[in-house]
Amino acid sequence: QVQLVESGGGVVQPGRSLRLSCTASGFTFSSYPMHWVRQAPGKGLEWVAVIANDGNDKYQADSVKGRFTISRDNSKNTVYLQMNSLRAEDTAVYYCARDRKVAAADYYFDYWGQGTLVTVSS
Amino acid sequence: EIVLTQSPATLSLSPGERATLSCRASQSVSSYLAWYQQKPGQAPRLLFYDASNRATGIPARFSGSGSGTDFTLTISSLEPEDFAVYYCQQRRSWPALTFGGGTKVEIK
Numbered sequence: 001q002v003q004l005v006e007s008g009g010g011v012v013q014p015g016r017s018l019r020l021s022c023t024a025s026g027f028t029f030s031s032y033p034m035h036w037v038r039q040a041p042g043k044g045l046e047w048v049a050v051i052a053n054d055g056n057d058k059y060q061a062d063s064v065k066g067r068f069t070i071s072r073d074n075s076k077n078t079v080y081l082q083m084n085s086l087r088a089e090d091t092a093v094y095y096c097a098r099d100r101k102v103a104a105a106d107y108y109f110d111y112w113g114q115g116t117l118v119t120v121s122s
Numbered sequence: 123e124i125v126l127t128q129s130p131a132t133l134s135l136s137p138g139e140r141a142t143l144s145c146r147a148s149q150s151v152s153s154y155l156a157w158y159q160q161k162p163g164q165a166p167r168l169l170f171y172d173a174s175n176r177a178t179g180i181p182a183r184f185s186g187s188g189s190g191t192d193f194t195l196t197i198s199s200l201e202p203e204d205f206a207v208y209y210c211q212q213r214r215s216w217p218a219l220t221f222g223g224g225t226k227v228e229i230k
Contacts (some may be wrong), residue, residue, distance in 0.1 A: 044221055
């Protein structure tokens with residue numbers, strides 16, 4: 001069965017960095033685009049970033065552009081989110097999610113991890 | 123940015139009743155809209171994509187409809203496990219994806 005397991009969350013001071021990881025199993029990881037989606041405490045969902053199945057194309061939301069970088073290692077079945085210059089408003093549960101379609105992303109998310117909480121606070 | 127407005131914010135219903143949830147887009151998204159269900163402490167679950175295509179394993183009591191700017195998620199007869207928060211999401215303006223603010227379906 002498809003499993004996505006995030007790690008790397010925690011408490012970090014404003015301006016510092018953190019790297020999240022999401023390890024996948026139960027499917028051919030290298031065939032699927034992967035996304036990060038976040039949810040601030042008690043709030044709705046916000047898409048963060050996407051990476052193509054081969055890692056060649058990447059897009060980020062305007063709110064994180066220039067600060068967050070998505071990457072992947074298909075040999076390790078893992079997608080990463082490097083978060084720099086963190087702000088209080090980045091506090092959220094971060095989910096990795098699989099794109100519904102093989103190869104060409106259709107920007108719908110059919111499997112999600114359980115999420116990892118990032119708290120940005122001094 | 124395409125803004126999705128969901129209504130009502132909260133829907134108070136009893137098991138067995140019909141639930142009708144609305145999602146309105148600030149501009150046309152064609153049929154590029156999905157619905158997700160989220161229960162407390164859990165990740166969202168995909169219910170529908172492209173407005174009316176049911177995702178794998180979603181019961182037939184759920185239906186999705188609409189196109190352009192107006193979309194509806196209907197639950198024909200609420201089961202106890204259906205009480206949750208529901209979100210719509212558009213991909214028309216990829217990669218600038220947006221979600222609605224959510225509708226909470228609570229037990230009356």
